[in-house]
Amino acid sequence: MLPYGRHAIDDDDLRAVDVVLRGDWLTTGPTVEAFERSLVDVTGAPFAVALNSGTAALHAAVDLLDLGPGDEVIVPSLTFVATANAVVYCQGRPVFAEVSPATMTLDPADVRRRITSRTRAIVVVHFAGLVADLAPIVAIADQHGLRVIEDAAHALGARRDGAGMASRSDLATFSFHPVKHITTLEGGAVTARSSTDADRMRRFRNHGLSSDVRARERERTWRYDMVQLGFNYRLSDVGAALGISQLRKLDENLRRRRTLAAAYRAALAGIGGLELQTVDRGDEHAWHIFPVLLKLDRLRVDRDVILRALRSENIGANVHYAPVHLQPYYRELLGSAPGDLPVTEDVAQRLITLPLFPAMTDRDLKDVIAALRRILDWYAA
Ligand SMILES: *Cc1c(COP(=O)(O)O)cnc(C)c1O
Numbered sequence: 001m002l003p004y005g006r007h008a009i010d011d012d013d014l015r016a017v018d019v020v021l022r023g024d025w026l027t028t029g030p031t032v033e034a035f036e037r038s039l040v041d042v043t044g045a046p047f048a049v050a051l052n053s054g055t056a057a058l059h060a061a062v063d064l065l066d067l068g069p070g071d072e073v074i075v076p077s078l079t080f081v082a083t084a085n086a087v088v089y090c091q092g093r094p095v096f097a098e099v100s101p102a103t104m105t106l107d108p109a110d111v112r113r114r115i116t117s118r119t120r121a122i123v124v125v126h127f128a129g130l131v132a133d134l135a136p137i138v139a140i141a142d143q144h145g146l147r148v149i150e151d152a153a154h155a156l157g158a159r160r161d162g163a164g165m166a167s168r169s170d171l172a173t174f175s176f177h178p179v180k181h182i183t184t185l186e187g188g189a190v191t192a193r194s195s196t197d198a199d200r201m202r203r204f205r206n207h208g209l210s211s212d213v214r215a216r217e218r219e220r221t222w223r224y225d226m227v228q229l230g231f232n233y234r235l236s237d238v239g240a241a242l243g244i245s246q247l248r249k250l251d252e253n254l255r256r257r258r259t260l261a262a263a264y265r266a267a268l269a270g271i272g273g274l275e276l277q278t279v280d281r282g283d284e285h286a287w288h289i290f291p292v293l294l295k296l297d298r299l300r301v302d303r304d305v306i307l308r309a310l311r312s313e314n315i316g317a318n319v320h321y322a323p324v325h326l327q328p329y330y331r332e333l334l335g336s337a338p339g340d341l342p343v344t345e346d347v348a349q350r351l352i353t354l355p356l357f358p359a360m361t362d363r364d365l366k367d368v369i370a371a372l373r374r375i376l377d378w379y380a381a
Pocket of ligand 1: 079080082151154174176187188
């Protein structure tokens with residue numbers, strides 16, 4: 001089965017991990033700091049804090065908001081559940097907003113409608129690797145005194161009009177799960193503009209302690225103070241070494257992703273039963289995934305039949321995502337129900353993610369396109 005995404009590990013990665021495994025610091029050592037410096041270089045953000053998952057990164061970022069019970073954070077429903085869960089971890093209430101069907105990213109007009117006196121922040125998701133429409137969202141946030149967090153799990157290396165991650169908001173979170181652009185096995189990071197935020201997140205990932213083990217060694221003291229509530233969200237030095245090595249190949253891998261995506265778009269643009277994500281000239285899309293929307297009125301069957309037909313041709317197409325507001329947990333928590341977000345619900349039942357990853361061959365791509373054409377023709381209304 002051709003998967004929808006796949007990591008790429010080479011001999012350089014293995015050597016980098018080997019060096020750390022044979023050394024003194026498997027975790028809380030100097031390689032984590034070196035990885036953070038590499039992330040600063042790649043993102044252009046002043047600070048980067050590495051954590052042991054993208055979910056921990058979101059948790060650390062939302063913790064900075066000091067939410068009280070009932071405080072609201074606007075999030076898209078078309079995202080991975082972790083985006084909304086981070087708000088609930090911090091006693092907040094996620095308020096789900098619509099995406100624009102063309103870009104599949106947060107719709108600024110709908111965000112504006114959902115602001116109340118309890119709103120504290122807006123989380124945007126750069127869906128599939130396309131930078132969301134941040135300028136109007138930051139303008140709304142400034143007007144109401146809200147913070148903006150970018151869930152950039154899909155978007156390492158994405159830019160819009162030359163501006164990279166973390167250039168328009170205070171905080172951007174990343175995931176280094178193997179299916180994302182680079183991997184540290186499990187892992188994540190937050191980039192920040194202020195050292196106050198970065199320092200607080202460094203404590204957050206280490207039980208809320210005011211110093212780490214190497215700082216105590218340097219100062220020749222055993223004493224530690226717990227100054228806030230934190231977690232063990234530390235990335236290992238082994239993961240960080242892998243991350244540094246993987247980051248060296250980011251540009252090459254992004255080029256390959258962009259080449260494959262351009263080939264998909266050229267081949268699929270002419271198919272009447274499909275819509276593609278709208279990408280403008282200024283967008284440097286990171287293409288974490290390649291989503292397409294089916295036009296169900298042109299088909300005799302629903303999305304799941306098309307998905308099964310692709311899989312029976314060994315094409316591991318997938319769906320990103322089921323709307324979060326319709327997950328059983330959120331229906332129970334918030335009383336949300338079908339019909340609450342009609343645009344998102346319509347998009348979500350038409351979405352298919354096609355395979356896309358750097359090691360995918362031109363031949364794989366041709367196979368996917370041919371199978372999709374054949375299946376859509378067969379089921380045409
Ligand atoms: C992958 C992902 C996450 C979570 O990252 P993990 O590293 O798996 O915890 C959060 N948000 C989005 C949009 C993601 O795609």
